[in-house]
Amino acid sequence: MKKMSPLSGFPEWSPEERLVETRVIEHLQRTFELFGFTPLETRSVEPLEVLLEKGEVDKEIYVLRRLQAGEAEADKNLALHFDLTVPFARYVAQNRGQLSFPFKRYQIQKAWRGERPQDGRFREFYQADFDVIGENELPISYDLEMPLLLHEILDQLPIPPVTLLINNRKVLEGFCRGLRIDDGALAIRILDKLDKIGEDAVRKQLMGMEGGTTRQAEKLLALAQIRTPDASFADEIRKLEVDHELLEKGIEELSFVMNGLAGVPKGRVLADLHIARGLDYYTGTVYEGVLTGHEGLGAVCSGGRYDDLASGSSSLKLPGVGISIGITRILSRLFKKKSLSTNRPTPVCVLVALVDEASRPLSLEVASRLRARGIAADLAPRPVKYGKQIQLAQRRGIPFVWFPPADPSSSHEVRDIRSGVQGPADASLWEPPPEDRNVRLVRLPRPDEGPID
Amino acid sequence: MKKMSPLSGFPEWSPEERLVETRVIEHLQRTFELFGFTPLETRSVEPLEVLLEKGEVDKEIYVLRRLQAGEAEADKNLALHFDLTVPFARYVAQNRGQLSFPFKRYQIQKAWRGERPQDGRFREFYQADFDVIGENELPISYDLEMPLLLHEILDQLPIPPVTLLINNRKVLEGFCRGLRIDDGALAIRILDKLDKIGEDAVRKQLMGMEGGTTRQAEKLLALAQIRTPDASFADEIRKLEVDHELLEKGIEELSFVMNGLAGVPKGRVLADLHIARGLDYYTGTVYEGVLTGHEGLGAVCSGGRYDDLASGSSSLKLPGVGISIGITRILSRLFKKKSLSTNRPTPVCVLVALVDEASRPLSLEVASRLRARGIAADLAPRPVKYGKQIQLAQRRGIPFVWFPPADPSSSHEVRDIRSGVQGPADASLWEPPPEDRNVRLVRLPRPDEGPID
16 A cells, blocks of 8 residues: 555545535436436446557557466457447447347446646546447438437536537538548648648648648638527538538538527537547538537537448448447546535435444344435444534535434434434434435536636 | 457446336435435546555456556556445545535446456446445444445346345354354355355365364354354354354344344245455445345345445544345346336337428427327337338337327327227327336236246
């Protein structure tokens, strides 16, 4: 037990924070299931080549080695997954014969990346993914279902609102083709850096591409400026007078999604033509969500449509669409700002006092009766003075203390230690106020920042 | 997507099996919290030296390496934890100033061991641990609370009963001292191999110890034979006429625990004097549970009292006691035997049919109303013939199909596709039968093995 300092990038929450995290995860699970997604979990490791095939994350992969492995084993090269999309696609390709399509699954697991830890960026972190994969085809209606569900999920949590920015890679690629840009993928990757490096640098890089022209750069930068709360982005694009079949297809898809989101409160969803998502596997709709008031944190959720990721070697396509929620990124920020908590810091609702050591079975009986009705109860560890037992409950944030009778002629009593109100009670009947029965998420005001954003 | 074969030792469940696993984990979480345990999660990695300090598992540790790490970083030596007890003890030692003692926590996480995969032995597996750690001291009553809670938890699951074997290391060590065995730890490690190598081999090894005598070997083997459903083990030990103060202390503690368990159904708990638990950190009570009818699987839960694990360099002791449940080991066996399942293979209770593409909003509205009342609903992906939509529900195991009206003058109808019964319904009021509302665990008969064990 020598090394006991925290490890940078590997967050560990306090018991109070972990209680919050469990309630957030429970909420996600419940809502995903209500919407027809089935739970799935993949192993934490993948063969290294499966991970290297996708995305540009090779620097960030953690490879495993058995401490005393021989050379022969060393090249087996298992590595921790860096997201949940690639393992899910591998799982579906591997088990397609046993699955029923369209296959809707959610997956809440940790992922690992060896990158430099920064604010909101961790080496070990929780992701909550929900995806649907179809066999051969997947209707565009699922591209709409994803943000609808995301809104439903996040809106019910006491956290700042998330603004979801939506684009379509076909718009970007079609626009590039219409501009006769040869390497559209490169142009999109450059455009994707707009937030990081600014307009001038992007213009320079675009014009520096082989055969790059001022017109191309200006048109692309103009496209990237478009941001509308509805399907009116289409008119804005058409003003730029670039034509391509693929662009039209992309506009059609993005319009369908934006029109379907008309019922979502204003400002929560925007068509934003500069969103590209770096990963190569997206082929249509792309999503990126930011936390209002915490935009500097970067994307707190992201995803998109991938038509070829899961297909593997088969000629039968397995197109999918999904969104990943960065649980650790969101919570780390809200914990830091002390703006998300639970109604109490412990699951325990009632501390059952101990009269003396001999009457421990009596106290245990009270706890059993409460627990049988779903009321979390703990026993005081020692029969010290009642004042000390009440102090223990106070220290742990337990709202009620139960006092079994010291002699058989007296009755049980229960005390709300916040108000000091105490009265007789029966462990088979007593009910705490509804707001105290279970652990609930609550949003806190942030004293250092004034009113809640 | 080349390597798509399963990886030996890294299990992945089907969606139906994962659904079972989520319900088992939910049950454990709920019950742990009812009993006053707070959730905790530690990072997946520890500095290698923290892991090497405890137990004899150095061969089995997975070390991490960033794929493109420089030499300087290579010696940072982070490794995946092999259990949840060592990380928990490290967490408590590291955060003791912020915790309230006695600190009761549960922790359900994966652990990794690089050992050779076998039946019931995995390289990646779920453990569910519950422990309590005290400051300076921890009353013996917690050694009793652990098996009481374990019984409560497992008894409510539709799995074969678990028999918990209990011993106390003070009994073993005190007995060795009474026999004037110099290296008691070695003698206990030899005795611990009784199940694996048999009585003759154990006798030989005991007598082969420095100064080992026939009397010592015979007495120890006689002790290891003792197995009683209550505190009568004490009389059996005393017949062996070995005396030591520590032995008496151990007998006293084990008697307290066995007497406290008198209310547990007969045969579920046994004092078994040959249980030692290999890990060095146990100092008192030790537990080991086996699944009835699956004894060959080995321990499905285990734990004990550790007085020095968490204390670290401080002079203040942090004694603890806890039990770990091997979720993956239990489930892998029950999945193999097809003896544990859920009432349906999907979270979805109702599939809402699509009349035509134009009426998708109507179907979505139905789904929303059902979801708002906690009834999981999914939309049919395409407005194909109703027969096909019903088939889809059948294939996915969804019990109900909802038919919105094809014209406004008709009413909504819902069909139980198992019975074929169909009738009018209102999406804001309709209730499925209580047994169909939620996903529940059910125990299946095992056709290949006759009646349920």
